[in-house]
Amino acid sequence: MLLRPLKETREHTASYYAATLGTHTVYPSLQDTVDADVCVVGGGFSGVSTALHLVEKGYSVVLVEANRIGWGATGRNGGQLIGGLSTEPETFEAKFGREGVAAAWRMGVEAVEIVKQRIEKYHIDCDLQFGYCDVALKPRHMTSFAETLKSQQDKGYPYKMRLVPRDELRTMIHSDRYLGGLYNEGFGQLHPLKLCVGEAAAAARLGARIFEHSRATRIVRGQLPEVHTEQGLVRANSVVVCGDAYLGDLVPELSSRNLPASSFIIATEPLGDRAKTVMNSSLAVCDLRWALDYFRISIDGRMLFGGACNYTGLAPGDITETMRKKMLWVFPQLADVKIDYTWGGQIGISMNRIPQVGRLSDNIFYAQGYSGHGVAPTHLMGKIVAEAVDRKPERLDMFAAYSHMPFPGGKWLRQPLYALGMLYYRTLDFL
Ligand SMILES: Cc1cc2nc3c(=O)[nH]c(=O)nc-3n(C[C@H](O)[C@H](O)[C@H](O)COP(=O)(O)OP(=O)(O)OC[C@H]3O[C@@H](n4cnc5c(N)ncnc54)[C@H](O)[C@@H]3O)c2cc1C
Incomplete structure (x- = not known):
């Protein structure tokens, strides 16, 4: 690419x-x-x-x-x-x-x-708005959600959290991709x-x-x-x-x-009543991968779909097409929808x-x-x-008290070296 x-x-x-x-x-x-x-x-x-x-x-x-x-x-x-x-x-x-x-x-x-x-x-x-869901692409993500839920409950988390089984999740997010989720009423958008x-x-x-x-x-x-x-x-x-x-x-x-990594978002045209065929509009959603997808419906009914994190800090040649493919992988029902906005920005990674x-x-x-x-x-x-x-x-x-160590490689090499290192973690997304 x-x-x-x-x-x-x-x-x-x-x-x-x-x-x-x-x-x-x-x-x-x-x-x-x-x-x-x-x-x-x-x-x-x-x-x-x-x-x-x-x-x-x-x-x-x-x-x-x-x-x-x-x-x-x-x-x-x-x-x-x-x-x-x-x-x-x-x-x-x-x-x-x-x-x-x-x-x-x-x-x-x-x-x-x-x-x-x-x-x-x-x-x-x-x-x-409040309402948030982490979604699972692998059985191990569901295991991790169960551990997170228990740990949060043990610590006294004040908001409602619960595991969402696959069938119920499909009524909240109309996609076949996810095995289930972890709902949290204390996070939002x-x-x-x-x-x-x-x-x-x-x-x-x-x-x-x-x-x-x-x-x-x-x-x-x-x-x-x-x-x-x-x-x-x-x-x-x-x-x-x-x-x-x-x-x-x-x-x-x-x-x-603090290395800059890039991430990108598209916003569709307002979906009107079709938004209901995509997802519950008061949910913000993230999956659990290193190069994660995150999405939500904006207040005026657009799908805001983000992801494609790149540890080189650079952008794909065609950001809109890259992001549209990602969105359609989750929501093929949006194939005919127009993309009104595309943008990206830099995340500071420690x-x-x-x-x-x-x-x-x-x-x-x-x-x-x-x-x-x-x-x-x-x-x-x-x-x-x-x-x-x-x-x-x-x-x-x-x-x-934490030393916030510098990335190795000096001014010119630290970014490519880190991007190379992160390839290892991104391959874990496929396992
Ligand atoms: C595409 C994308 C999606 C993300 N999604 C989420 C999300 O959904 N949820 C979440 O929790 N986090 C998300 N993040 C991360 C979150 O946005 C950042 O962690 C947060 O905004 C960092 O805020 P900041 O003020 O530290 O840095 P920034 O918002 O980057 O602000 C730094 C500012 O400093 C200014 N500046 C730099 N150098 C100078 C200078 N020499 N003199 C004066 N001004 C200077 C810059 O112009 C800039 O405005 C996302 C980030 C990106 C890029």
Whole structure:
């Protein structure tokens, strides 16, 4: 398959989300020198969530975004609101014992609660719905669901979860592909760009100064760090770096630990009454493969079908056809349906799948590397970084205790080496 880089502009990518965003604030670009308690670099969920938590605590905050608020993975993702931390809570046992496991599990639940509270508190209209199903393509996936269900129940998960047998699943998702599912009432779906833009507007109302089209070009470390942008300068007591997979060379020690992988989505034309012949429209769905499919019906009745994760960070030559084939493999009944939007974006992958949250120095913090599972965890990490800036670093220290090792191979070889390594895991999808 021919691969190529994704074409980008400095405006929101031409997605279903950008087309349905509606009126929203356009923030100025930074043209002079400003002072703040905290400068946040990056206006995705991580940066905006951090900024909002900080202004709520009374800090003065400047946020600089290279492009537009929600321009990166945040404004392009599948909109699946999934709890947990992209790694099992048990990962934390070796260093933090059973209490570490319990704390990580609680944080995975808290992540979704923060999103819910934000939407309620700031009246953000972002198509939030609850209801989620993991679906099984192999008998071993059903075994794994049964284990997950038991583990969640043992820990006291507050929402309804249950195994869905094959026959019942077919009444919820009209496809022959799946052997069954694991339903979870506590996860759901939303319009991620509306959410991020709504949260940025809330932060701005509380006093955050937001600048778009203001790429940070250099961070000068010191007691009063400086963030130089294309045409301005921010002097702050603390800096929080939230560029994730789009950070580039600004902080090479962060980019070497967080590899961009690409993923793609198509949105069909509105399906009208036909949507009922496809699936239950209040479900968000993921399968369990390394290169997983994820899909849902949008509020206006389109099938939003995503997947084709590529660890080279590149895109297939014809993204629409690649994704259409994937969608028809699951839903052949959509063969005659028109595709209205196609887009893709970069996911930040960390080697051990633990979200990378920590410090570069006493007053420079970062959050990145959610490994494809960031809509809810970014909100938690923003809160945890804000706590650390506010001199309550205990939760940040739990994540910072992991070394977030760099990918081997140096700047030029790490991506192809990793893509090669991931081929091994993708072959497991076929077993
Ligand atoms: C196609 C796709 C589908 C996904 N689906 C899901 C899903 O359904 N559910 C889920 O939980 N997760 C999903 N994810 C992952 C999720 O979107 C991310 O984990 C999350 O949005 C990361 O947010 P972020 O703010 O850390 O990074 P981003 O949203 O990527 O934001 C980083 C921002 O930093 C800016 N920036 C970078 N460098 C600079 C600089 N030097 N100066 C100023 N600004 C800078 C960028 O312009 C960008 O706007 C998906 C990701 C993709 C790409």
